[in-house]
Amino acid sequence: MNLFRFTCLLLPCFIFAETKSFDFKDSKGLNTVIFQLDALLESINGSASGVSGKIDFDPDDPAVTKGVIILESSSLRVDNPVLQEHMHGDDWLDVTKFPKIEFSLSNLTRLKVQGRSIHASAEGKMTIRNVTIKMSIPVELTYLEGMLEKRNRIPGDLLIVRSKFSVKRDDFGIRAGEYLDKVANNIEISINLAGVFPSK
Amino acid sequence: MFNQLLIPVPVIIASFLWVMDGARLSFWATSKAIKEEIPIVAGMPELGTQTKITWEDQFIHGIETPILGVLIMFALLLVRYLQKKKFEKSIQIDGNK
Numbered sequence: 412m413n414l415f416r417f418t419c420l421l422l423p424c425f426i427f428a429e430t431k432s433f434d435f436k437d438s439k440g441l442n443t444v445i446f447q448l449d450a451l452l453e454s455i456n457g458s459a460s461g462v463s464g465k466i467d468f469d470p471d472d473p474a475v476t477k478g479v480i481i482l483e484s485s486s487l488r489v490d491n492p493v494l495q496e497h498m499h500g501d502d503w504l505d506v507t508k509f510p511k512i513e514f515s516l517s518n519l520t521r522l523k524v525q526g527r528s529i530h531a532s533a534e535g536k537m538t539i540r541n542v543t544i545k546m547s548i549p550v551e552l553t554y555l556e557g558m559l560e561k562r563n564r565i566p567g568d569l570l571i572v573r574s575k576f577s578v579k580r581d582d583f584g585i586r587a588g589e590y591l592d593k594v595a596n597n598i599e600i601s602i603n604l605a606g607v608f609p610s611k
Numbered sequence: 612m613f614n615q616l617l618i619p620v621p622v623i624i625a626s627f628l629w630v631m632d633g634a635r636l637s638f639w640a641t642s643k644a645i646k647e648e649i650p651i652v653a654g655m656p657e658l659g660t661q662t663k664i665t666w667e668d669q670f671i672h673g674i675e676t677p678i679l680g681v682l683i684m685f686a687l688l689l690v691r692y693l694q695k696k697k698f699e700k701s702i703q704i705d706g707n708k
Contacts, residue, residue, distance in 0.1 A: 441649055452674065453637035458644060458664045463665035488666060501685075553659060561652045570660060571651060600661040603661050605651055 418580065429469060433570040433606030435480060436463040444482055444606045450524035455494065461486030466516065468570050470554050473529050476519050480572075480604070503585055513538040517579055519550070528553045533574070539583040541576065550574045559607050565589040567609035575601045618687045625680025632672040639673040643664045 442462040461483025485506040489495050496506045499506045519531040533550045551573040559567035579589045648660040
């Protein structure tokens with residue numbers, strides 16, 4: 412009897428809790444990761460467009476947001492072809508052996524609502540070159556209900572994820588401790604991604 | 612024997628090309644990132660924008676260009692010096708005759 416009453420009490424929670432799974436493989440090709448690192452002569456600036464992944468977001472309980480964002484390492488691009496070849500090569504990112512860079516989000520902490528946006532710390536694990544490190548990344552989430560129709564002409568919602576953070580190449584074994592005088596250890600990363608949740 | 616006024620020409624041309632491309636200290640580049648801010652929802656920029664990056668194939672001169680200009684100038688100076696030496700030597704031989 413107690414179990415029945417307990418189930419009845421919890422039932423509304425299951426009925427009203429609606430976790431939406433947002434897909435970050437953007438058909439418009441605007442989901443881009445921008446990176447920058449200092450080098451001997453000038454800073455190296457590049458971008459990567461091979462973004463995919465899914466994030467489960469509940470507008471009523473954003474703290475339980477979880478999911479994974481994947482970046483194809485071969486999509487990283489810089490303006491100099493020789494530099495790009497080195498970056499993709501065995502000694503640096505080794506894109507053939509490690510084709511994915513992944514951030515696995517487990518939850519959000521320190522949530523702060525500011526207008527339409529939620530500022531929080533994304534707790535999760537970053538994997539680069541098969542090295543996984545626990546990370547806490549500052550993020551800004553903007554949930555745009557019903558706005559997918561205006562963007563992609565499909566009924567549904569949008570979730571915008573913005574973040575600026577840095578990773579150390581030493582931490583992920585990318586020529587750790589080497590060439591620090593030529594290529595900085597810190598890699599500044601800026602993301603601005605739109606995830607879609609079609610309602611039908 | 613070429614005119615000695617031509618010797619600094621490679622440096623002048625190389626420096627001009629380098630400065631025109633922004634006098635970058637980095638190496639030659641073969642593409643350029645064109646950034647464009649696109650509203651997330653068309654017609655509603657107040658909801659935020661996303662940066663669209665298009666890589667355009669374009670040769671951009673780097674630090675190698677002025678260095679190459681200087682090297683060519685030195686090569687021309689060397690050629691001129693050797694030609695001058697050869698010329699002086701031939702005059703000396705003719706004088707001895």
